[in-house]
Amino acid sequence: MYDVAIIGCGIIGAATAYELSRYDLKVVALEAANDVANGTTKANSAILHAGYDPEPGTKMARLNVEGVKLAKELCEKLAVERKEIGSFVLAFNDEEMKTVHTLFQRGNQNGVPDMRILTGDEVRAMEPAISTEVVGALYAPSAAIVSPWEFCIALAETAVRNGAEVKLSAKVESIEKKGETFLLHTAAGEVEAKYVVNAAGVEADKVHAMVGGHTFKTLPNRGEYFLLDKAQGELVNKVVFQCPNPDGKGVLVAPTVHGNLIVGPNAEGVDRAEDVNNTAAGLAFVRKMSVKSVPAVNFRDSIRNFAGVRANSDQADFIIEESPAAKGFINLGGIKSPGLSSAPAIGVEAVELLQSCGLALHKKETFIDTRERTVFRHLSPEEKAKIVAENPLYGRIICRCETVTEGEIVEAIHRPIVPRSIDGIKRRCNAGMGRCQGGFCGPRVHEILSRELNLPLDQILMDEEGSYILTQPTKEGK
């Protein structure tokens, strides 16, 4: 019997598990996919928004501003790459300047620090690559970029080190209410829990329906992106937004914490969570809109396209409440943008909500709130020499685009949540994220996974269940 079962281990589920792991509780996070961070969390703009977008007074406004404050400390302590680089919202005409002023006022009401309104020339003095058509912009220095999957993995791993459990490939198929408790039927067996937290992202409405709740409907909305080579990574040094529209924050151009340039997204309603395909029209739209802000973006340097689905809903605000249909069942639904930014605060809020529903909280005597990670390419020559002397595996570069060593890959495999796929390794130590996109290191990472997990080569996956790589041995390979 668990005290709390969390459904979904994306950034929201992981933040909740992390906060709950401070207390003497039996907590389990149930993830449908074979790895954490595998839905919306891995495919978004990777931005911690300053907090000027949401309407003042909403949960989104409050949790965004609180969330990014918490994220600053969490990322530092949990060794998550985060850079506070600031953001612009560009205006191309007087109408859009009005929007900029509105956002400025909202930001002030929401408590966003140090914002300024700049003229077009001031904008270009700071970011020379920005279009000469820009007449002004809102500048918010507290906006940051982050590695969203790493953030989620760090929170989930640390929760596990503090005693929480994460069950992978454990899609919840149905939920039975048994007296005071819930019986969850999952792909990985039955789980009984006193409280349930629904952090199922785009699927949250379906999960809510399992206990008879129908108070909100998720409206999946796809955003498509280009990721560009590091050669373009310094084209701009801030997050460059256009004025927001009803579907989202418009097409942005921004550096990533890994040194690439991210360009996107569009916004298009889709039917299902799994509709993460790229479309010719979507990519063409992103190209067209992005060069309006930054004309010099060179798409010849594209190394990857991807798409993610926002967990938009039919409600204006985040849905953070006890379900009216089931006592002890907490919805964290409709977590659209700024969901990543708000996640740490949503985790805290979820715990408070559980407490108000009767969950008794007793702090653990010891709580691990730090995490260490060796990133070889960030080390000085002296540190590199030292670590190779201690562990020779750090002397073998596996991913040459990103300079990732065998030592880092082996270390990632033996962390609390075990990655079983090549993409799982990519999300934990960047191998395969570079310009050759795993063309060189893929087969080598494949071998290391096979060796370390003691699994035959043909059982190692590219990503999710069913994403097999090899079919059969060659005629002479048997």
Added chain:
Amino acid sequence: MKYDVIIIGGGPAGLAAACAASEKGAKKIVIIERDKELGGILNQCIHNGFGLHYFKEELTGPEYAGRFVEMLRKTDVEVKLDTMVLEVGQDKVVHCISTREGYQALEGRSIVLSMGCRERTRGAIAIPGDRPAGIFTAGAAQRYVNMEGWMCGKRVVILGSGDIGLIMARRMTLEGAKVLACVELCPYSNGLNRNIVQCLNDYNIPLYLSHTITDIQGKERVEKVVVSKVDENRAPIPGSEIVFDCDTVLLSVGLIPENELTRSAGIAMDRRTNGAIVFENMETSVPGVFGCGNVVHVHDLVDFVTAESMRAGAAAAQYAVGQEAGGPVLEVKTGNCVTYTVPQHIRRENVEKTVEVFFRVDNVYRDMVIQVKDGENLLCQFKREHMAPGEMEKIVIPRVHLDKVQGENITITVEKQ
């Protein structure tokens, strides 16, 4: 540690450079190779057709590499395997790392860059669709099949008609896979003609010219690809879609010289080749740093890599003993139909009898003449019956013609006969 010549990369280019440097009398030579054995990509090229020019016989890739490894064994060249170069400093200090020797900084009187190239990926060409497993660069598939002994698909569509894709069409077929199509965006093939014949035609694999993949479907593993015809602007034509049920897509859509180290060393680059700008002896803009093979420009034939790399190795050895090349520079300009040249710069005084110039053309042509001009003056010309972007051209210009040049550049142009 101080060396006469440090060679970065032990593939065909680095091997030939080392042999030549040693023959020219350089004493302390080292090859730094990131893999566990020498030979580079040749080791996974188990098909034949290597060495026709250089050895006058047909060898497989590993055999071709083996010949050079044998030659190297008779020299004092040091080889560091399983060692990765992290940085080449502007001071010609090479920072490298290995499990065996840890972190090292090696100083070279001269350096040869021979890191080769990598394959263009799906992301580089923005193919729409799902992103399932089963999409491989042809070279990655080749590694699985030829090095690991594993097949990576049963029903295959190949995008691009580059040589590795063509070779893999045959290889996958021989291993029992069904190759449904080879799809090429251009109205002509980008591979060697002999590979079209031997790898596609001989196995009845259809080649779809002026076609491209416009959608990939499949959530976990590839299930279908949609192929569309393209118009003269290479835009897909609606209504021309062909759907293939397949589990695998191999990409053979071009190679990119791997020049991260070159750029970090502050060497001037050529946007057309994506490699360093080089002189007649393969020296880059940084004196004493040479480049050769696919890191300078992508070759079709390893034999030409060898010849070019021997020049680089010999020149690196000369530089190491203080014989620096110098003198006035002639720029080689590209005229009609010519997309780039290597070398881009020629120092006449450094040319003994002849200089070899490599280049590619921008389309398929018949009955053409290659002209080398000094302004309007024709210096020399070479006839060609057939020219194609997939087949690198080589001309040999005698020094006597260069001596006649009045200006500061020569132009290589291709005209109708």
